[in-house]
Amino acid sequence: MTEQKQEKIFKHWLDNHKALLFKVVRAYAFSPKDHDDLFQEIAIQVWRSIPNFKKNSAVTTWLYRIALNTAMKWTRKETKHHDGHSSFDDFWHLLHKKETDLDPRLDWLYEQISQLDKIDRSITLLMLDGFSYKEMSHILGLSVSHIGVKIHRIKKHLISLSEDYEHHEI
Template structure:
């Protein structure tokens, strides 16, 4: 694969699946600076992974797995910045594609951020309509256990929303 082909695929993936990236980023990083750092980490890893994609799963599933794994690594270790040559491009993409300010959406991301890492991953994929089987494959648990966890997450988020009222 040429670098030009890699770049074209990378750009297509970013354009088509930016929602996945922003959901993961907002769920794992709260400050704008941390969100930018995590976006850069995920973007660099996504760029590197383009040639490794074998189409054994959907692109969206592949990107979710990659983004969640990077977010988990990022949140459990010392945060480090990617190579400076990509920093400006990734920052531009993050701010260009950032969702509009919405207090309800911000509240939801704050609550999701409070969940355990696995529950965050399940929650995000559930919101995007992934099947329990697909979620289980990405997260590494059985399809049945995904169902159990989804019910517990719904109960927890419902209880959190009632505290507001």
């Protein structure tokens, strides 16, 4: 594959699937600086993966697999690096009002998703994007039945948390 063709594919994938990548970034990174770092890391991995894409799966499935695997590795690396250290970025949101007023329920949902372990977090993102159990199984390397059990438990957990959230909002 020529570099020119690889660049064309890369630009096309980023243009068409940026939202998918940002969704993963938002679920795994929590400060603006970390969002940038993780997105850059995912973009690098997408670039490197293009020659290996054999079209055996949908591009979205391929990109999700790359993004989730990269995010999980990045999280492990960042956790080791940041253990015992607080960054100014961790408190930046306290000093600045958000530029866009998003639905607070969406912020709440992403906050809850961020508290899940890495596999449950990945499953939740895939579920929210409408992937089938079979597709999730392929992306994450888990059995279809295991995906089903985990989704049932995740939904039950989030519903329980949402009931508490709603009671506090009233």
